[in-house]
Amino acid sequence: MSYSLTTIWYERQRFLPAILAVAFSAVLVTVQSGLVLGLLSMMSLPVDRATSDVWVGYPAVRSVDFGRPIPERWVSRLAAQPEVERAEGAIIGFTPWTRNGEIPAKTTTEVCTVVGTRLDANSLAAMEVVRNNRELLASLTQPLSIAVDESELGRLGIRGAGDVAEILGVRVRVVGLVTGCRSLGGPYLFCSLETARVLLRYQQDEVTYLVAKCTKPEDARAVARRMNGYAQLSAFTADEFSARSRLHWLTTTKAGIAIGFTALLGLLVGAVVTSQTLFAATAASQREFATLRAMGIPKWRLKFSVLAQSFWVGLFGIALAAPITVALAEGATAMGTAVRLHPFILGGAAAVTMCMAVGSGLAALRSFQKVDPAHNIR
Template identity: 80%
Template sequence: MGYALSTIWYERQRFLPAILAVAFSAVLVAVQSGLVLGLLSVLSMPVDRAPADVWVAFPSVRSVDFGRPIPERWVSRLAAQPEVDRAEGAVIGFAPWTRQGANPAQTTTQVCNVVGARLDPQSLAAPDVVRNSPELLAALAEPMAVAVDESELDRLGVRGVGDTAEVVGRRVRVAGLVSGCRSLGGPYLFCSLETARVLLGYQPDQVTYLVARCKNPGDAGAAARRMNGYPQLSAFTSDEFSARSRLHWLTTTKAGVAIGFTALLGLLVGAVVTSQTLFAATAASQREFATLRAMGIPKWRLKFSVLVQSFWVGLFGLALAAPITLALAEGANALGTAVRLHPYILLGSAAVTMLMALGSGMAALRSFQGVDPAHNIR
């Protein structure tokens, strides 16, 4: 190991490109993966920001955005589960928003995501920004009142509280503003259950989801499995439903596929550059390796030395990539782009990058075909 480190130090001009290639790959994979996670977490916001432990919907629902009406009376089935402490309904769905301007050219049309929940501090489906604001809860209790994220005002064509617009021909009023609930797709409209039913055309006894809080959150899986016994329903824990929603958007939208492909491309470019750099450095050291062979050093020891070199190249690349990744993530978050560097993202990126470096070292071993003790005599 000492020989490998010494070689990297004295031949640093040869190994520096490989270290930079590893760092580039690690940064790209981590930031792109964090960007994917951040973007997809926005899409599952109604699940992630609500305190419900169990979500029940129509069969085979793919995402929280694509629910269908189910009878609210079925909430009794969920409330009857021994693990459940309390259950209620929620209404979530897409609806067109129209804001008339002074002339037709200034009219704003936008597809929005309506989120209707019980207006109570203990609500199981309302996001925290709504539950924790008594003033907002009181304002949303008025008929056809909605709250929007303050960062979405320009997209919606409104200036603030008090402005009005139309949703499916129904006049709504912006009664409050929230923060931290920006959407990747249509802006979120938070409102009461009654308002959401009117905007989405639901009957008074219909909801999109049945949600429940369990006495022990760890028992949510058992309640969900039991609810799946009803053929008219699908049930998930909040974590399962959140992951299901994200996976749907990742695998069915061009944006998710493109971001994943970009991360894979960065890894591939880094692997090729690292492999070729290590191969060139190993090939350039053939005279030294031939001398060591003539001294009786087994070839497997020399090959192991190359693999150790690739390990150190990967480690130095990761050390260089760490501060750059954190700085880029902080800069992106400051600009309003969500980059979530979950510990699993960082560990996974480091593991993949290290495997790439070791794989490049394995590829560089093909240069040993020319290593021969007689090389120095010719």
């Protein structure tokens, strides 16, 4: 190990391209994976930002934004569970948004996601940006009033609070703005249950989901299992429903395939550059290796030194990639794109990159075919 590290240091100009190639691959894999996770997490915000432990919807619901109406009276089934502290209804669904400009060409049409909940600080389904804003909660009690994320104003074709628009022929007024709730799909529209029923044309006794808060969060799995005993319902813990929503969008949009292909391309480029660099470095050292062979050093030890070099190249590349990845993630977040550097992603990217580097070292061992003590005899 020390010999390999010393060789890299004294021949750093020769090994620098390999280190940069490994760093490039590590950055690409990590940022691409974090970008996918960040974008898909936008689709599960109604679940992730709520305080409920259990979500109950129609049978086999695929994602939080693809719910169907169910009777609100069924909340009594959920509230009757011994582990449940409180239970209530929530309404979430897609609807078309129309903003009429001063001229017909300026008319804006957008598919939005209505999120209707109870309007109080203890609401189980309301996101924290809504339930923690008393002034906004009071404003949303007005009939046909909504709140939107300020980053979505351009998509919705409005300037801010006070503007009006139409949803299925119903005029709504924007009474407040929130932050941090940008959506990958349709912009989120926050409102009361009553307003949501009008906008989505639900009956007065219908909701999309029943949500519950358990006395102990770990009891959520048992409650969901019992609620799944009803044929008309599907129940999930909050974590299960969040993951289910993200997985649905990952598979239906093919985003994972596109990002995975790009990351694979980066790995291939890094592997080729690293392998060729290590091969060239090994080939350039054939005279030294031949001398060591003549001194009686086993060939396997020389090969091990090449693999050790590839290990150090991989390690240095990952160390170089770490600050670059963090900087890119922060920059993407500042521009409104979420890049989630989950520990699983960081660990997985580091492992894949290191395997690539060591694999490149294995490929470089083909240069040993010409290593022979007689190489130094002229």
